[in-house]
């Protein structure tokens with residue numbers, strides 16, 4: 001984390017070239033104004049900073065789509081679900097406007113405000129990311145169905161048909177503590193403290209305007225072989241994320257993840273729907289299970305990640321394949337068999353979590369913060385219904401939390417998070 005551009009502006013240590021780079025515009029409409037953050041460039045009445053292309057380990061903030069969806073999966077996540085406390089549409093809009101330059105700064109690896117220049121007030125940035133780089137931080141903002149139910153925002157007519165609470169699934173044991181929320185902030189980074197710092201400072205900057213409903217930290221360990229990132233393993237030791245849309249393929253992403261024009265409310269075009277499920281994994285039971293049984297549970301081999309009966313992780317899973325006796329090679333009750341039996345695809349971007357011990361049972365409160373992006377949450381529902389009661393994995397997992405969010409399209413330079421929603425009001 002470095003000093004903010006706002007500080008340099010106040011100190012007048014910036015060149016014209018830098019100023020244009022920061023505004024992304026010419027001189028028209030640009031003025032320097034003091035804000036609660038200590039002074040930033042104001043363009044057409046709003047704060048605007050740019051991505052800093054000189055920063056290492058940096059994910060770009062501005063673009064057609066928000067970061068943190070097609071972005072290469074990072075090692076850490078801090079996911080927060082918030083309740084909105086403000087009472088008017090304008091205040092809600094101001095909230096997203098205020099968050100926009102802060103998110104740019106955080107993703108540039110900068111502090112969100114000046115350091116300790118006044119000993120009589122708390123520092124603007126909480127400071128724990130000082131000295132750390134941008135760590136490939138991505139920040140993704142979404143809004144939940146409950147936001148549209150708050151009549152004071154007058155958003156009812158803007159609610160997409162796709163944005164609704166997920167149905168109850170047969171094995172769900174949902175706890176309200178990890179369910180729902182008006183807004184989500186997904187911060188992913190290759191450093192846990194950078195991810196946490198991002199959410200902490202965004203929530204702090206919105207003090208009195210939002211409150212935390214639930215949050216979850218998570219991690220992924222990504223082995224690297226010959227400079228190539230491998231699929232991470234989940235806490236059951238199986239490679240998790242093998243069969244996913246290719247994030248660099250526009251075709252895959254447009255088919256599965258990005259909302260296309262006319263497919264949802266206009267303000268969601270180029271956005272995506274996020275399903276979050278906090279799924280406890282019963283490690284103690286799993287660890288007493290024989291390897292063959294474990295492999296039959298997923299329908300894949302543990303070491304290689306290959307479909308049962310095959311050698312390579314990325315060999316196609318042919319669920320119709322039968323052995324000499326006419327039995328399915330990949331068991332019909334296995335997780336992969338059932339997930340593949342249905343004509344629906346999703347982009348899984350999950351993280352493991354470990355959050356102490358369950359009071360009720362004394363077992364690990366550990367598992368998977370399952371996150372999937374899709375152009376319609378029904379894609380998730382179709383797969384979850386196929387897993388249903390018969391998925392062999394059900395013996396080892398319990399769904400404890402659930403939420404769905406509409407993640408805005410990407411932010412254009414000079415615009416702010418969610419502008420399309422507010423602009424159409």
Ligand SMILES: C=CC1=C(C)c2cc3[nH]c(cc4nc(cc5[nH]c(cc1n2)c(C)c5CCC(=O)O)C(CCC(=O)O)=C4C)c(C)c3C=C
Pocket residue numbers: 234236238239240241242243244277279280281298300317335336339340346367368370380383384387397
């Ligand atoms: C409804 C969607 C899914 C939930 C919920 C889910 C939970 C879950 N999954 C694993 C571990 C693995 N899942 C794997 C494959 C896989 N899972 C889903 C969907 C959900 N999983 C899909 C669509 C697929 C791909 C199936 C295919 O087409 O082959 C695998 C195999 C490797 C891989 O492809 O990633 C593992 C392992 C856990 C532990 C879990 C809940 C805790």
Ligand SMILES: [Fe+2]
Pocket residue numbers: 335339
């Ligand atoms: Fe799965």
